Amino acid sequence: xxxxxxxxxxxxxxxxxxxxxxxxxxxxxxxxxxxxxxxxxxxxxxxxxxxxxxxxxxxxxxxxxxxxxxxxxxxxxxxxxxxxxxxxxxxxxxxxxxxxxxxxxxxxxxxxxxxxxxxxxxxxxxxxxxxxxxxxxxxxxxxxxxxxxxxxxxxxxxxxxxxxxxxxxxxxxxxxxxxxxxxxxxxxxxxxxxxxxxxxxxxxxxxxxxxxxxxxxxxxxxxxxxxxxxxxxxxxxxxxxxxxxxxxxxxxxxxxxxxxxxxxxxxxxxxxxxxxxxxxxxxxxxxxxxxxxxxxxxxxxx
Numbered sequence: 320x321x322x323x324x325x326x327x328x329x330x331x332x333x334x335x336x337x338x339x340x341x342x343x344x345x346x347x348x349x350x351x352x353x354x355x356x357x358x359x360x361x362x363x364x365x366x367x368x369x370x371x372x373x374x375x376x377x378x379x380x381x382x383x384x385x386x387x388x389x390x391x392x393x394x395x396x397x398x399x400x401x402x403x404x405x406x407x408x409x410x411x412x413x414x415x416x417x418x419x420x421x422x423x424x425x426x427x428x429x430x431x432x433x434x435x436x437x438x439x440x441x442x443x444x445x446x447x448x449x450x451x452x453x454x455x456x457x458x459x460x461x462x463x464x465x466x467x468x469x470x471x472x473x474x475x476x477x478x479x480x481x482x483x484x485x486x487x488x489x490x491x492x493x494x495x496x497x498x499x500x501x502x503x504x505x506x507x508x509x510x511x512x513x514x515x516x517x518x519x520x521x522x523x524x525x526x527x528x529x530x531x532x533x534x535x536x537x538x539x540x541x542x543x544x545x546x547x548x549x550x551x552x553x554x555x556x557x558x559x560x561x562x563x564x565x566x567x568x569x570x571x572x573x574x575x576x577x578x579x580x581x582x583x584x585x586x587x588x589x590x591x592x593x594x595x596x597x598x599x600x601x602x603x604x605x606x607x608x609x610x611x612x613x614x615x616x617x618x619x620x621x
Contacts, residue, residue, distance in 0.1 A: 332447060351490070353385075353396060354375075354379040354386075355375050356374050369450045374406060374445045374446045376446075380396050381394045381395040386435075399540035399547075401541075409446040410425050419474055419477075422531075422532055423531065426448075427447070451493055451495075457492040462554065464554070468530070472552055472557035476552050483545065489551045492532060494529075
């Protein structure tokens, strides 16, 4: 499936292609993960700049070219997902999010990279995502998520609910760096005596960190495979809050018919029939008056 690139994805693709074409060696494989994940870097004034993340479809877990030895259907990471469909799902998550939860700009395209031996060029198709600067992932912070901005947590939670994310663990939630703070205290006029002001000093509240959701290869499972939802934010303090007005407005603006179109591209292997339908797990804090329903194979709130 060939996607028409938006301005944002075209910019990412241009940067990634320039970096790959000018490189003398194959991009370095990351340490973590189960499939092929490559950081695309290019020279910059500061030294080296990372511009994108490339995940080839033929190197996903279970595929024939997996670089970590996880080849064969026995290494499939989740039921209800066709092997090699992760790249398309990454793109679908970006398109359906529309910037609400902050899914990084993602495209699906082909790159000509050097082979592992470095002797020839080979073309590979996969997801290409804009690189996001971060200070680790959620697993490196308090387990209750209290260090994260609550509104950002709610937006990620809502995205995961209606896309039925089966792989939202702490490792695929990036934590953005804190902005620099000029003053460590806030001052407020307490009283005036003989023209002189007495200032009451109070400690400034510690700012919360923003989070960025990544890795959406396991969203929108095949019909009937609703047993494996993994939602790390269920145990965060933000999960105690009901969805607010912002979330309700976002849901009201979802065009179900438009959502169904990209979902139809997520075809599944015909030889893998779904088991009898099971009830989805109870979500921690649905907004009062809303319920989960299926419309043409899409999970949506109505």
